[in-house]
Every structure is written in C-alpha cells, then in structure tokens.
Amino acid sequence: MFGVAHYAAAAVFAVACWGFGRALLSRIGMPPRRDRSLETAMAAAAGLGLFVCIFQAIAIAGLFGRATVIGAVALGLLAAALQAPAWLRELRSRERAAAPFSFVEKLAVAVLVLTALPALVEPLAPPAVFDELMYHLPYAREVAQSGRLGVHEWLRYPWFPYNYNLIHAGALLLGDDVLPHLLSGLAGWLSVWMVYRLGVQHASRLTGLIAAAVWLGIADFESALIDISVALFVLAACTALWWWRESEEPGPSGQSVDKARGPRWLALAAFFLGVAAGSKYQALTVLPLVALFVVRRERRLKVWGVALLCFLLPCIYWYARNAITTGDPFNPIGARLFGFTNWNAADYKNQFDDVRAHAGWPNGFLWGVLFAPFALAWKRSAAVRAATVFSVYSLFVWALTSRYPRYLAASVPLIALVSVVGWQALLGGLADWLRRVLPGWNQSGALDRGGRWLGVLVVAIGVGGSFYMARRSVAAIATTPAERTAFLEAQxxxxxxxxxxxxxxxxxxxxxxxxxxxxxxxxxxxxxxxxxxxxxxxxxxxxxxxxxxxxxxxxxxxxxxxxxxxxxxxxxxxxxxxxxxxxxxxxxxxxxxxxxxxxxxxx
The missing domain is CATH 3.40.50 (Rossmann fold)
Structure with a gap:
C-alpha cells in the first residue's frame, strides 16, 4: 500500500498538471502533425511548468503553504475535468489503428518493460543521494516551513535557481520526503513517453521503443535531483520548436500552414526553456543554438519580444535577485566575470577542480550519434537532422565546459533518440555485409534466425538483470520508522x-x-x-x-x-x-x- 499511496498522489498531481497544460494548449491550437499521445505529454509538461510559476509566485508573496498548494492542485483538477470530455472525444476519433507489432518490435517492448520495472520501484526509497541531501531537499524544506523564497547561506548553493525544487516543497507540505522522488519521476516518465512518440513520428516505432528504453535506463529515478526535470523541459522546448517550424512550412498552395499559430509554439518553447533555466544553470547552454535556429526563420521583433517575455516569466526572479543582491546573475559560476561574493577564488577553483575530477565519457549507448548521418532516417527526416545537430552541439559544449556526466542530462533524451538511429544504421549495414559474404546462410534464413535468437537471448539476460535490480530496490523501501532508520544508517x-x-x-x-x-x-x-x-x-x-x-x-x-x-x-x-x-x-x-x-x- 505504501507504493500505491505514493503513486496515487503523484497521479493526482499529474492529472492537475495535464488540466492546466491542456487548457493552455487548447488556446494555442493543435500542431500541424497530430499525435494525441505526444500532445497529452506536452500538455502535462506545460502544466508542470505552470505549477512551477504558480508556486514561485505564491512563495515570493510569502503565502506558500498547505492551503495554497492544495488550492492550486484543486484548480488543476477542475481544469482537467473541464478538458476531459473534448480530449476523450479526440481519442475516440482516431483515424486508424496502429499496425501490428513485428517480432523485433515485441522484443523492444520487452526490453522497455524490463527497464521500466526497476525505475518504478527506485523512487520509493528514502532520500539517500548526495546532492538531494546537501541542498535540493534542504532548500525545499525551508520553503515549505517558511512559506517564502529565501537565501540560505548555510547551503552550498544559496543563490541557485530553484524552480523545480518548489515542486518538491509542495510535495513535502502534502506528503513525506519520498513523494518528491515520485514528482521528479513524473518528469522522467513524461520525457520517456515523449521520446517514444517522437521516435515513432520521425523515424520508426522500433526506434522510439529502443530510444525510450535507453533514456529510461540512463535517467535517475531514485532521487529528488532535478536533472530529469530539466531534461523534460528542454525536450518539450525542442518539440514545441519543431511544431513551430512545421507550422511555418509552406503548404501545397505555397502558404504557411498557420501563420498565427506558429509564434504561439515559439512562445511555448521559450516558456519551457525558461522553466529549465530557472531550475539549473546548465540549461542556458542550449540558448545559443536555439536562437540561431529561430533567427534563420523569424526576425519580427514583436514575435521575439513575446518569446523573450515567456522565457523570462519562469526564471527572471532568480537571475534578477542574484544580480541585484550580489552583482552576479549567475552566482556563483559567474564570479570571475561579475566578482566574488559568498565564494572566493579558492572556492571557485576547488569547485571546478572537483567537477573535472569527476569527468567521464558519455554513456556507451549514446555513441550511436556518430553513425546517425549514415541512417535512412537522416535522409528522410529534417527533424532527425535537426536533432542530430542539437546532439552534436550539446556534446561539444559539454565536453568543452565540464565533461561531468550529470551536466549532460538535459540533452540526453534527444541524444538517445539520435543514437538509436545511428546504431540501427550501423547494425543494418553489418547485417547487409553478412548477407553478401554469407549468401548461403542468407538464402537458408540462418542469419534471420540467428538474429532472432540473439534478440531473445538479450531479453532473457535482461529479465535476470531487471528482477535483480527491482528486488534490490524493493529491499530499500522503508514503510516503518525502524526500516527507515536501518536503511539510512546503512546508506x-x-x-x-x-x-x-x-x-x-x-x-x-x-x-x-x-x-x-x-x-x-x-x-x-x-x-x-x-x-x-x-x-x-x-x-x-x-x-x-x-x-x-x-x-x-x-x-x-x-x-x-x-x-x-x-x-x-x-x-x-x-x-x-x-x-x-x-x-x-x-x-x-x-x-x-x-x-x-x-x-x-x-x-
């Protein structure tokens, strides 16, 4: 019942997020290429961003408390109730059923399910992960207890942008300190589903399934760190940008699909980036590429002004506060440019030395990016090419600035998708080569049977690994004070x-x-x-x-x-x-x- 209760609470909040987001998206209009599942996830992501803004506003006013949080969630649920009938009608009016799953796709579904099993259990353990105990949850607790935003100099990062931590603060007001794990996981699950649907839309269903499994396996579902939430908002921003790009494409008559709707998608993308930038400084590294992408197609100052306003709305508080009170809008990482305040030069050096000491290579599954230009999807889909450019840019900036694995997390969902496209190209080329050098085996079907059995073997191995990890995660769940104490003393x-x-x-x-x-x-x-x-x-x-x-x-x-x-x-x-x-x-x-x-x- 412990897990059911926590997931039920997270589900209620997810519905409230969807209610707010669906109301917003219904005002914007529908994207040119309809995908109701993707639109549902985007609506939930938009609602999550709106909750961040609502919580930020009431905390700035010093009114953040149990009653105001419950009131905001209740409004979200009311919005969901009002939006539900139209949404259900849309679901019932889908034009055609999906094609049956092939054998390989069924294996990919099995891999995805096996990857999901541990991820469902991991969030239910008590908080025990480094940074969530050092400043993420302590800051959220201070907001929950004081009812307002504050600067707490005893934390390592007192001037950090803490957007998503406000969601954790609301969770602490309404539940225990396990609930923030579930609300962090909510962002992760939304991004996993979006990766799958984007893969289906722009490459293939197999690509989407495997990419979703890769991102699901890499993402951190066991803590209240904010990396996967930042990843959600960056992914949602990229999706909205592509909807904007498609809405600006000339139609059969040479006219835009919808000239009025395009700037709205651009404003939504800016809003998502603003939520991300108000959650973690590293999200700012995406902005130069996005600006270059937009300026190639849009130069109207009015459109840029609205987009800038939507970007600043979720994040300007943190940067303006820092600039006014310390002179460094990016405190403390801008210290060399704007001057030192709570950190000194030695602190600055020690922090960056520590980041370099923990540098590493990208996860092995992400190296498929190198082979993406050889894929058929690269030639067919402009979206895949754009995602590849985004991935290469993100990897380059990351390698240039830190090479710290967690700092890449915001870009990993799209990198995972592009990587799977690349791996498919590589494996497809290898299969073609084997068919040429082993024509007898190919004619007898031995190569196809060997590939099938290899896939079955991978799934069988995955079963053991998945159940081992899930069992270990179940053992970490603490439903009594004694179990919680024993777990925390050990971890x-x-x-x-x-x-x-x-x-x-x-x-x-x-x-x-x-x-x-x-x-x-x-x-x-x-x-x-x-x-x-x-x-x-x-x-x-x-x-x-x-x-x-x-x-x-x-x-x-x-x-x-x-x-x-x-x-x-x-x-x-x-x-x-x-x-x-x-x-x-x-x-x-x-x-x-x-x-x-x-x-x-x-x-």
Whole structure:
C-alpha cells in the first residue's frame, strides 16, 4: 500500500498538471502533425511548468503553504475535468489503428518493460543521494516551513535557481520526503513517453521503443535531483520548436500552414526553456543554438519580444535577485566575470577542480550519434537532422565546459533518440555485409534466425538483470520508522550522528565537518562546507582552543564530524579539552563545544 499511496498522489498531481497544460494548449491550437499521445505529454509538461510559476509566485508573496498548494492542485483538477470530455472525444476519433507489432518490435517492448520495472520501484526509497541531501531537499524544506523564497547561506548553493525544487516543497507540505522522488519521476516518465512518440513520428516505432528504453535506463529515478526535470523541459522546448517550424512550412498552395499559430509554439518553447533555466544553470547552454535556429526563420521583433517575455516569466526572479543582491546573475559560476561574493577564488577553483575530477565519457549507448548521418532516417527526416545537430552541439559544449556526466542530462533524451538511429544504421549495414559474404546462410534464413535468437537471448539476460535490480530496490523501501532508520544508517554516512543532533541540540547552531551530504537529516540549519562563507579551511586549521572560541562566538553549540575527519581532529593536542564527545556511531562523532575553562562548573 505504501507504493500505491505514493503513486496515487503523484497521479493526482499529474492529472492537475495535464488540466492546466491542456487548457493552455487548447488556446494555442493543435500542431500541424497530430499525435494525441505526444500532445497529452506536452500538455502535462506545460502544466508542470505552470505549477512551477504558480508556486514561485505564491512563495515570493510569502503565502506558500498547505492551503495554497492544495488550492492550486484543486484548480488543476477542475481544469482537467473541464478538458476531459473534448480530449476523450479526440481519442475516440482516431483515424486508424496502429499496425501490428513485428517480432523485433515485441522484443523492444520487452526490453522497455524490463527497464521500466526497476525505475518504478527506485523512487520509493528514502532520500539517500548526495546532492538531494546537501541542498535540493534542504532548500525545499525551508520553503515549505517558511512559506517564502529565501537565501540560505548555510547551503552550498544559496543563490541557485530553484524552480523545480518548489515542486518538491509542495510535495513535502502534502506528503513525506519520498513523494518528491515520485514528482521528479513524473518528469522522467513524461520525457520517456515523449521520446517514444517522437521516435515513432520521425523515424520508426522500433526506434522510439529502443530510444525510450535507453533514456529510461540512463535517467535517475531514485532521487529528488532535478536533472530529469530539466531534461523534460528542454525536450518539450525542442518539440514545441519543431511544431513551430512545421507550422511555418509552406503548404501545397505555397502558404504557411498557420501563420498565427506558429509564434504561439515559439512562445511555448521559450516558456519551457525558461522553466529549465530557472531550475539549473546548465540549461542556458542550449540558448545559443536555439536562437540561431529561430533567427534563420523569424526576425519580427514583436514575435521575439513575446518569446523573450515567456522565457523570462519562469526564471527572471532568480537571475534578477542574484544580480541585484550580489552583482552576479549567475552566482556563483559567474564570479570571475561579475566578482566574488559568498565564494572566493579558492572556492571557485576547488569547485571546478572537483567537477573535472569527476569527468567521464558519455554513456556507451549514446555513441550511436556518430553513425546517425549514415541512417535512412537522416535522409528522410529534417527533424532527425535537426536533432542530430542539437546532439552534436550539446556534446561539444559539454565536453568543452565540464565533461561531468550529470551536466549532460538535459540533452540526453534527444541524444538517445539520435543514437538509436545511428546504431540501427550501423547494425543494418553489418547485417547487409553478412548477407553478401554469407549468401548461403542468407538464402537458408540462418542469419534471420540467428538474429532472432540473439534478440531473445538479450531479453532473457535482461529479465535476470531487471528482477535483480527491482528486488534490490524493493529491499530499500522503508514503510516503518525502524526500516527507515536501518536503511539510512546503512546508506547515508553519518546519518545517526546527524539525527542525534537534530533530536538533542535545540539552543545553538551545529557545524559539520565532512558530512555536507547528510545535512538534510540534521537540525535545520547545519553550517559548514568545503566551500563558501562557512568553509572548513577557516575553522579547522585553527588550534583547538581558538577553533572552539570562534565557534562559540558565532553561536555554535556542537559539531558533527564525519568518520574521515575524526582522526585528524582528535590527534590535535588539547582537542578533547575544548570539545566533549556527545555521540559516536559508525565512526562519525558529535561533540559539544565546551565553555572556556574559567567558566566551567567546578566538580
């Protein structure tokens, strides 16, 4: 029932999103090439973006609370109820049934289902993933508790654009901290379905099925990180851009399909990009290519002005706030250009050194991009060619700026689709070569049978892998407090210490060392980080007496120390004269900061 309840809550929110989005799309009109399934997903994505704007507005006003969130969802459900009859009539009026699935397509469906099984279970585990505990969920919790947007300098990224985290804040108001996983997963599932439908529309059903499975396997469904939500909005923007491009194409009579509707799709694409840019800075890297794509066809200032307004609506708050208060609209990554504020030059260097240290290659499934120009779909479909250009551009910018795998996530859905087109071209060419060099086998059908059995073998192996991963994910589900505690103590280093401090420190601040990825489970707030104004290097390098005196002067009561840092601190002469052990578990420790010796009560 635990999983059913959470998925039911996510489904209710999804319907509310669709209600708002469908109302918006009905005002814009229908795309030139009808695909009701794709339109439904686009409507849900648009509604999700509108919820971001609604939550942002009420949080700016300081009115973000349980009642306002419930009211917004109720309005979305009302909009869905009003839109449902027309939508159902459209579904019943589909012109023709889809063609039967071939044997290979059935194998692809099996692969997709096997990939989906673990992804359905993963979100139900308690939060245990690095950045979601470091700043994504802590920020969402602050919004939920305070009812307003704020700058919290104890977080690693206090000036970050936090659009999608507002969806998580609403989830925390109405449910537990597992629900944000489901609402992050909602963005993932919408993008998976869109990849499938785009594949069907512009390449083939087989391409769509495999591409959806690839993106589903790469995407992160187990956490409240915002990468797959940014990927959804970038994908939706690209889809809306292509609808705009098709609406501007000359019809049989030489006239545009719909001159009035085209700019509306362009405005919608800009809105999606604005939601993405208000969720993560990396989404900004898409803008130069999009601007080049648009300016080739559209130069009217009025159209550009409306599109710019739609782009700024979801994201201008974050960038304007940063520019006004710190001088850096992209704080902290624009520090070298606009000046340092909460970070210094060493912090900036350390952060980018850390990104480079975790650099890697793209997932192996994505290398098919290299072979896309040899595919038949490349020759037939302008959309495939445009998606290939987008993919190559994204990979180039990513390789030039970071090579950090998560920073590529926003572009992966389209890259996956293009890659499958490329792999199909490569495998098709290999099959043709085998038919030429083995004509006897080809005539007897041995090659086709071998290919079928190879496909069956892949699916059979996938069954084992899928059930292993799903079983491991089921074991992570915690439906009782005892199960939750056991899971978190096993998965989150220092959880027990942070939880102890949350329950026992009530008057002063807590400073953490080497436990920045655990602060969500500590008292709010928890100060201290490797970078920023509360950097370790400004504290722990001091002699114990001065370290304790500085912490006391800033109102700190206790420190939490990760297992990796405990030996270094305790080895300093006199450390235990100024810090008293409060709690010790799994190597991590909590210490109370002792008053000066002359102020201590004599025995």
């Amino acid at each position: 989150v280093p220092g959880y027990a210490v942070m939880n102890y401090l949350r329950e026992h420190v009530t008057t002063g601040r807590v400073y953490q060392i080497a436990l920045s990825e655990t602060i969500y489970y500590g008292p709010a707030p928890v100060w201290g980080d490797a970078i920023g104004p509360w950097r370790y290097s400004d504290f722990i390098v001091l002699p114990p007496a001065e370290f304790a005196r500085k912490l006391r002067g800033l109102g700190f009561e206790a420190i939490a120390v990760g297992a990796s840092a405990v030996p270094m601190l305790e080895s300093q002469p006199g450390f235990l004269d100024h810090f008293a052990l409060m709690y010790d578990k799994a190597g991590a420790k909590a210490y109370r900061i002792l008053p000066p010796k002359n102020e201590r009560t004599q025995p």
